[in-house]
Amino acid sequence: MERGKMAELESLETAAEHERILREIESTDTACIGPTLRSVYDGEEHGRFMEKLEARIRNHDREIEKMCNFHYQGFVDSITELLKVRGEAQKLKNQVTDTNRKLQNEGKELIIAMEELKQCRLQQRNISATVDKLTLCLPVLEMYSKLREQMKSKRHYPALKTLEHLEHTYLPQVSHYRFCKIMVDNIPKLREEIKEVSMSDLKDFLESIRKHSDKIGETAMKQDCRYNQWKIIAKIFFSLLLSPNIKAQQQRNLDNIVSQHPRISGGKKSKKEVCASSDLEVPGAQDLVDFSPVYRCLHIYSVLGARETFENYYRKQRRKQARLVLQPPSNMHETLDGYRKYFNQIVGFFVVEDHILHTTQGLVNRAYIDELWEMALSKTIAALRTHSSYCSDPSLVLDLKNLIVLFADTLQGYGFPVNQLFDMLLEIQDQYSETLLKKWSGVFRHILDSDNYSPIPVTNEEVYKKIVGQFPFQDAELEKQPFPKKFPFSEFVPKVYNQIKEFIYACLKFSEDLHLSSTEVDDMIRKSTNLLLTRTLSNCLQNVIKRKNVGLTELVQIIINTTHLEKSCKFLEEFITNITNVLPETVHTTKLYGTTTFKDARHAAEEEIYTNLNQKIDQFLQLADYDWMAMEPGSKASDYLVDLIGFLRSTFAVFTHLPGKVAQTACMSACKHLSTSLMQLLLEAEVRQLTLGALQQFNLDVEECEQFARSGPVPGFQGDTLQLAFIDLRQLLDLFIQWDWSTYLADYGQPTCKYLRVNPTTALVLLEKMRDTSRKNNVFAQFRKNERDKQKLIDTVAKQLRSLINSHHS
16 A cells, blocks of 8 residues: 555656656757756656657647648748749849949949058058057167267266166066167176276276375365464464563564464454365365266266275275375475475375265275374374484474474364374474574574674663663663773673573474473473573583683683673573463472583683683793803893783783682682792703702792782782792792701701791702702812812701601601
């Protein structure tokens, strides 16, 4: 039962499925019926489906037949109408054919025209395509032409930009053209050409700045020089305000500067303002040198990715140029222009590098500049030490110092450290001092050689005031005297004094702008002045004093002159204090040694006077012509001695202006030397025999000397002090003339001895000379009793004298 129901259900489902497939076949396009039929063949009810299909076909055939039977008359009518239409259609066909023939005949020209039009349209399309292609290619060609024109006109940086646009913007649009491939292949060559040409421009630039370094440096130093002039004017101006008693020299300095620069007017400007005003007249580095080549080359190499190569090349070449600039010419020391050109080149070099540093990004850096400056500083200082040592002209050394200061200040304005240059200037200061000393040595020699060594005569008040204005001298008694009158000193005193002041001014000039304190300047001036006094002036005075032809008058005047110069030392101290504003009592202040210098010179002159007097005395003594065998003395002193005494009187009369002790010492020295020389003359070995008559004549000469001593040729001696110079001679002569041997021998050795100054040896020598004379004259009178007794007495005295001598030696 259940099976029957299941079979019935399956039969119903199959029938429904077949009905669906039939409807799908009826409604589906023939091209898409395949899948539907496949589903039938895939099933198991194929036969039943075929039966269903045939039944459906029969139903449709019956429906068609009914429809045909229903429309048959209409069909017959339609056929009849079609038969009629066929005839008409034939006629129409014939007409169409005829019309077509006629149209073909008539359209041949049109076809030809259309063919021509077709060709024209094709050409037009080709032309349009060509224009489009040319529109793409022409900018490329124009850019390439522009590139060539820029390279031809040496506009390399724009050319490089054009090349970049050409390569990256224009050529990719037409890369399939052969000429573009040629351009692409040529681009590396063009880049290399631009590099080479720009490098050539850089080399020209480097050569240009090498040639213009001198001018650039000169310009920079002129700008700094004007600023320094403002500083000097301001400094002197404020000095005048602060010190009303300032010396006229500083006023002259101010007048000279203002007169040399008439554009300078009142007011103190800053360095920036001065340089700004200078720029209106003096071109700067950028005006003298076209820096565009280095900028272009830098940009070109940067764009080409070779900036480091460019930087290394630039720095290497500039280092080479720096070494050339820092090599001084061999004759640089001969003129100031040699130094100036050397400094200008160095300043110009570093001004250019400073400009490059501040106008490019990284082409040079501060480390590179500092390295170059350290090298330049060491080489410059070494060159200056070498060449400045050849300078013997203080004016050139001073100008060199000013040039070095300007050089240092200029570079310091650009940020370079210059302390070592100022340290070196202190070394040059020592050399400057030496050249000044040499120059002033010649000045002093000329003054001393041309001096007449006579007191300065003045005939009127004007001359008197002029000399007093030149030399600090005050003498109330001299002022009261009527004209004409004389200063005690000669002309070399005010001249030497003024030259010492000029030397101090010269030392002061060197200290300017060295950034030294007032104490340091004061110390420097005092030390140099001390060298001038103790070495230069002292040597000049000593040379004059030691000259062979110097006379006693000159020596006396030198003593007087040095005395007044010694007194003027305190005024020199005040003079230095006024110009340095450093008080003498300040700690560590150097004192002037002028007093010692002039004292030494005076002592040397005094010694020379003593020596000169002695030499004159010796010259007179050489004229002595004694007859040692004379039996009787003359009636007066010897002529040579009278002349000698006359000379001494006239000489000591000149000593009135000398200090008292000097005149007294000279007089005492002369008398002692005369006494000693007369003693030597009496005792010399060549005089083997002498008579009592000769001794008495000699005594007359000694008495003349004693008379001279008693006359007081030089005031100041107490009692018979000057006569004591001849005491040895007097006692010796008294002993022999009075023949007072008993007293001499009895009192010998006692403090109260009458002949205390007679030496037994001297007495024995003279006694032997007299005994030989007695023996010779008394050969035939030896039998006379008196003569025999005298000879015995001489022998006895001689024996006793020898005994005294031996006992003294023992």
